[in-house]
Amino acid sequence: MSEKPIPPAKAAALKYDGENAPTIVAKGSGELAKEIIAAAEANDVHIHNDPTLIEVLSRLELGDEIPENLYLAVAKIIAFAYFLQGKHPDYQKAPKTPDAELTLSLDAPESTKLD
Numbered sequence: 001m002s003e004k005p006i007p008p009a010k011a012a013a014l015k016y017d018g019e020n021a022p023t024i025v026a027k028g029s030g031e032l033a034k035e036i037i038a039a040a041e042a043n044d045v046h047i048h049n050d051p052t053l054i055e056v057l058s059r060l061e062l063g064d065e066i067p068e069n070l071y072l073a074v075a076k077i078i079a080f081a082y083f084l085q086g087k088h089p090d091y092q093k094a095p096k097t098p099d100a101e102l103t104l105s106l107d108a109p110e111s112t113k114l115d
Contacts, residue, residue, distance in 0.1 A: 014074065021065035
């Protein structure tokens with residue numbers, strides 16, 4: 001019985017400026033994916049392993065903003081990366097109105113889940 005070949009590793013790098021949607025700044029498979037991951041490690045950039053998400057991100061072009069249906073998933077990853085760096089939201093600048101309250105759910109709504 002022959003074994004299935006292992007698919008090449010894939011990686012994508014996102015840039016988030018805090019104002020606009022995150023954009024794809026690097027992506028690749030095989031050796032290029034290894035280089036992207038090595039560059040992230042060398043610069044203490046959080047690496048998140050999510051095969052489903054990388055499949056979607058790898059279909060985008062460099063410079064593309066992530067699609068709206070990925071906002072919640074990527075926001076959770078960015079928030080976790082900020083937490084690991086000791087960063088936190090500046091609640092002093094948030095408007096003090098009921099509309100400024102934020103509730104996070106650990107389960108993504110059906111409309112944001114990836115197939």
